[in-house]
Amino acid sequence: MSARRASVVGASLLALTVGACGEIDQTVKSEKIYAGKKDVRAADGAAFGGDKKKWEATLVERSKTQNEYLRTDVKK
């Protein structure tokens, strides 16, 4: 094998081996911005009149009723 052929083969192998090292990130990076109508917060309805803390407390209390250990008053 001539020196020239060997160098061509060597260069090709090197290119193949390190080819992926310089790969460009192909992930699309775009900021998604909501384009629709503005929504009203749940706490801003007629029932709570914008009192977010009262709304949150009501929901937490209601969530706790799903715990039957509390409902049946079984101490665990």
Next chain:
Amino acid sequence: MARMKFICDAERCIECNGCVTACKSEHEVPWGVNRRRLVTVNDGKPGERSISVACMHCTDAPCMAVCPVDCFYKTEEGVVLHDKDLCIGCGYCFYACPFGAPQFPQAGAFGLRGKMDKCTFCAGGPEENNTEAEFKKYGRNRLAEGKLPACAEMCSTKALLAGDGEVIATIYKQRVQTRRKGEEVWGWAQAYKMDARIAPLGAKS
């Protein structure tokens, strides 16, 4: 601040379809659209389990990422909602969703699809709270009334829990520590990028 989540306890679900019926009835969901449905694994075999599946309101929602018209938004409580006036019914969100949540009514002939419909966590949509317009497009807004989703409140065995993530995780943890099994919460790793075992056995509460 509350971060709304669902938990389906596979150890408790008895496949009664109460959640599915409650949702259909509460929001008057049209025929052919199921915002919530039941999936049974290992049907008829030992270890059979049923899971109630709907939109999980993911932390990093894939439907939001793929929507070409950007009709999705997330409320302060982490509920993923969309604007039906903007939706073009392309179906990309359906392909992106790992839970198969987006539904499309058959609006016309030749398989024509209508605007996407999905679980709203009973939080309505981008219309004035508790109005006729909101009800027609998105269903009832129970959150604005200080109530939890109808599916969870209707669940007879309380297999389906809904509400503030911390509160329902505490309930689930107590259950697991009492019964000593069923520590994995279905769907949480996928939806909320969290360890599916929120209540490791042996852990002190």
